[in-house]
Amino acid sequence: MIPIKIRAFVAIALLCCVQPSRANDGLSIIYTYAKDSFGAILEEFSQQEGIPVRFEFKEQNDLKSSMMGMMEQNTTPDAIIMPADHMGLHSFIKYSEVNPADFPAKVPARIWASSYSDGKSYGVPLIQGNHLMLFYNKKWVQEPAADWEAMFAQRAALQAKGVAPIAWSFDEMYWFLPFLGAYGGWPLNAGKVQLNTPEMAAALDFYKTLRQRELPYPGCSYQCAVDLFKSGAVAYTINGDWIGKEFHAALGEDLGVSAIPTADGRKMVPTFSSHVLSFPNQSLTGSKRAQLLKLANYLQSTAVQKHFWLAMGAIPVEQAAFEHAQKNARGYLKKTIELMAETKPLPADKEMTFIWDAMGKGFLRHREGALDGQAAAKYMQQLAERHIRNAQRMVTPATANP
Template sequence: MEKKNKEIVLWHEFDGPGDTSIEVLEGICKLYTERFDVQVTPQVMNITELTARLNRIKDTHQGPHLAMVPADMSSYVENGLYSEVPGGLLDDVLTEGTLLTMQMDGVQYGIPVLRGNHLVLYYNPEIFTSAPTTWDVFEEEAERLSAQGIVPIGADLQQGYWFIPFLTAFGGWPVQNGKPNIITAEMKQALQFIRDKMDQGVLVSLDGSTGLLEQFIDGKIGAIICGEWIYNHLDKHMNHRLAVCQLPVIEGRQSLSMTSSIGLIYPNHSLTSEEREDILSFTRFMLSDECQTMWTLDVQRIPAQEGTLKRLTDIAAPNKKMILSLLDQARPMPTFPFMIHVWEALNAGLIELPLSNPEQALKKIEQSLQVSWGAFKS
């Protein structure tokens, strides 16, 4: 009887044309398959589909052995039927602070592979001769740039994560005292600000993985708020036309991004399956110096492993050094179980904003939160 080859399946969301991280992930899976005679099969999908599929596992009992996800998706532990990570698995290579990003109520449900995941301001120095670190610059330059067919600044403002820097600039934060905190005066101010700037032609909202990058690379947008994960793609396409600086100050207050990690979780109780040892072996391989260096050198991501990160910092180009330094200005992403409902509500309001007005957008946020958060609490 022919022996059946062992296989472990990994879901991930490195799906946009600009997200070159897929190259390294697929390379690592191939390398592991060749060396250990265990087939690791990566399956790519967009973040919306990944979220939905993980949250259906409780009902379907259909899931992968692993998924590589942003750290806040550790909070889907109940719907995703996540396995708890064995104690001390990688304490020797990851700091307590890094591990903390994928804990829920003190329990480790994921292993960080990359860190950062924060937003920065990319700008074209041929359009802005010095770093546009305050919003005033975009408004002052709007008329001149508009005459050349250039929008001063762009972001993906139908995604809640991109909205956070605007909310923080008005003193808001989506969590307070362990509860959602998004129906606030600060939220309304941030929504009003975005709508005003879009109406004035100072700010444009485009899809963060396609149109936003394409128009920035083509010189049709002067600066974009986008994630550190896209740096490799922009660096390849823009070279000397790319510079990086802090997020802009808005009305005297510094915008702040969230930061988190990206790591492996174990859905559908996969660590109780017969593939347990292969899954844990692959996890350790992902945190090896060899693989962490691949993420660093091949696609310019920020490794979770401390030693690899230090070497990266020592040799990094000026733009990359700036990206690393901006981690100090970011705030850790909340990982409460209710955050899925916060993100859904924010996204619903942001989709509504260009169609109506800030009041209606805030109402949409409130309605969405009441429905999903109410169901969650009950």
């Protein structure tokens, strides 16, 4: 979950970080995707272009707090490969604004739109997807549940085989968001927080019924759900396209993919986003601009984009590579690409940093019965707005009265 106290970000001690680079010592890069595979690609870029590259993998949960600390210590890397929603901290991390015209690769406007935060692009799209889907084990399920009532109907037969129905990161708001979308809600509209809505209350109430009816595996974290599904202990899980290759390695041809079940006849609205190459502390305007543009264009090239697909199962953003993946996809990968059409772009505006936290806190109060749906939605709205006001005061200190 995204922390909200910005001062607390700065206070967090960094376990390790990339040291600042001089103009003649190559590029320093932090990346958060496919540790081994992406590291090999960065090494190949270094050898091909003759540009020394130092790179470090970081878990996404650690990235925001680490970057705030690096800004304080002036130790930011030259580039970061990260989920686009991290760009919401552009006021603090000082990401360079990106002009799509500087990048000749054929990337659809819909994908470039995922790199925009508050009306400006702060990242070069590299991989698209990050959308949630229903994974199922064909050993236990012949026909995946199209709605939640169908899954309830399957529960008794599954339990008789010693298999639980489903596990997912139930308490994480990224997993709740498709349910909010199903009821017609969305957390942000034209830069305005919209959490205090009847749609939010209805989504919270439906989501809670799944827990009350003991459908999701109790108290399960992200890794718990992954492990249970890979071991065959649960028939279903909800997760993103990034985990598909790992699931296929565990289940082989028993792996199935489908849309998340409908709620009261309402289709889920998963989000999609991209992983982007971003340039903290205005690095793209500095002495390494030419090297950074080479890196970006290399990573967006058709050959490398195809390699993303072949090596990692990552959905390319470059049009020719995407069409190649679409044409050649089989099994779970084919369905993964098809489900992209049913997604909605995840907002990357700065307000989302605070919305995630506010949603999480309101959700927990609703889950434990302290607030009903309507009151929880109102609490989320108030909390998000308060944090946004506090952050604005930090970015633009009040001018002293004359």
